[in-house]
Amino acid sequence: MKAGLDGVVAAETVLSHSDAQAxxxxxxxxxxxxxxxxLGYEGVVALLWEGFAGEGLAREGIVAEFGAGRQRAFARLDSWLPSATGATPGEATRRCLAALPDDSTPADIVGALAVGVPAIVRRQQGLPPTPPDPALPTTADFLRMVSGKAAAPDLVHALDTYFVVASENGLGPSTLAARVVASTGSSLAASVLAAYCAFEGPLHGGAPGPALTMVDEAQASGDVDAWLDRKLxxxxxxIGFGNRAFPNGDPRATLLADAVKQLGDDNARLRFALAFERKALAALExxxxxKTLRPNLEIYAALLLEACGIPRDAFTPTFATTRAIGWLAHAMEQKATGRMLRPTSRYIGPALSD
Structure with a gap:
């Protein structure tokens, strides 16, 4: 057995497949x-949830269902948002999910995050939450609820790309947590809460914010090459380089890089990030x-979220808002097996005595 359970098959799934070498x-x-x-975000939801949350799912139906879910979530804000005063966005998001009743539907759970995260951001800024517009697609309404005004189409497109590529990536730690909890017969709400708790770690979904901090430090150093050499x-x-699931490069990083570049070539931040990536790869060599380390999605995810007006400390909750559809798909798939996950361990302690 390898540390980190590399190569251990813990589930059979129809949801996603990655080819690490390709x-x-x-x-x-x-x-x-x-x-x-x-497909867009809601189209991917329909694809992932088909047969688990209904039959014949389509993007238009998911847009309407998620819009209604956001309305229900907004009506429940007073049940948890006041208690989040003074909490970090990550802590406040845990309260948001913990407040969900056990009979919450998948749309209720996604709606709680899609409304709760913008409400948390605005509360930090001393602003009231923005009511959702159920007619809008999720990403357009998410940005509108964060800023209080309609978002530019290029920002909506960029965030939609991010929501698609970050929605599902196989059996990572948070997804495994969701499946383990679901396998015990616990609710979908409990499964997503467990997944989010695993996701917050800096080695997992907590990485986009620190990736941007690293870029800031490199830029402030005045000599990026020397800064990289000292660090290595x-x-x-x-942060932002290397991914055990994609050792030869992360296809999601390429998609996010393209989405960020479409936001404007005059972006000095982007120009520096592109130069930093080239210098970092040379320093690693x-x-x-x-030891081959390719860029992963973290730096471009951070640049994209920053361009969309998402505060750095809300990057992980925003990431979780889209990854929740993958967690829910895995939890529903696990529940359908009717089998509780119960692995075993190998004892390596002191010699056994009589």
Missing amino acids: ARLWIRGVPVERAARN AAGERL RQRPG
Whole structure:
């Protein structure tokens, strides 16, 4: 057994497949590139949830169902938002999910996050929550609820791309947590709460914010090459590079990079990030020859979310808003097996005595 359970098959799934060597990802048989281009966020929800949350699911129906879910979530804000005063966005998001009743539907759970995260952001700014517009697609309404006004189409398109590519990526720690909890017969709401608690760790969904902080530090250093060499010589990790699931490159990173570039070539932040990526890859080759580390989605996710007006400390809750559809799909798939997950361990302690 390898540390980190690398290579251990813990579930059979119809939901996604990745080819690590080819750097490819499919969502229920559809390449992630095509999903982002043709399906959009609600279309991917319909694809993932088909047969689990209904039959014959379609994008238009998911838009309407999620719009109604956001309205119900807004009506419940007073049940938890006041208690989140002074909490970080991550802590407040845990309260948002913990307040969900056990009979919450998948649309209720997604709606709680899609309304709760913007409400948390606005509360931090001393502003009241923005009521949802149920007629809008999720990403357009999410940005409108954050800023209080309609978002530019290019920002909506960028966030929709992010919501697609970040929605599902196989059996990561948070998804495994969702499946384990669901396998015991616990509710979908409990499963997503467990997944979110695993997701908050800086090695998992908590990485986009620190990735942007790293870029800031590099830019402030005045000598990026020397800064990179010092960091790597000290054995420190470059956030945003390397992914155990995609050692030869993350296809989602390419999609997010393209989405960020479409927001404008005059973006000085983006120009620096592109230059930083090239310098970081060269430094990795100098300092760690033979060890291939490709960019993952974290830096471009952070740049995209920043451009959309999402505060840095709300990056992980925003990430969770879209990853929740994957958690729910896995939880529903696990429940359908009727089997509780119960692995075993290998004892390596002191010699056993009589």
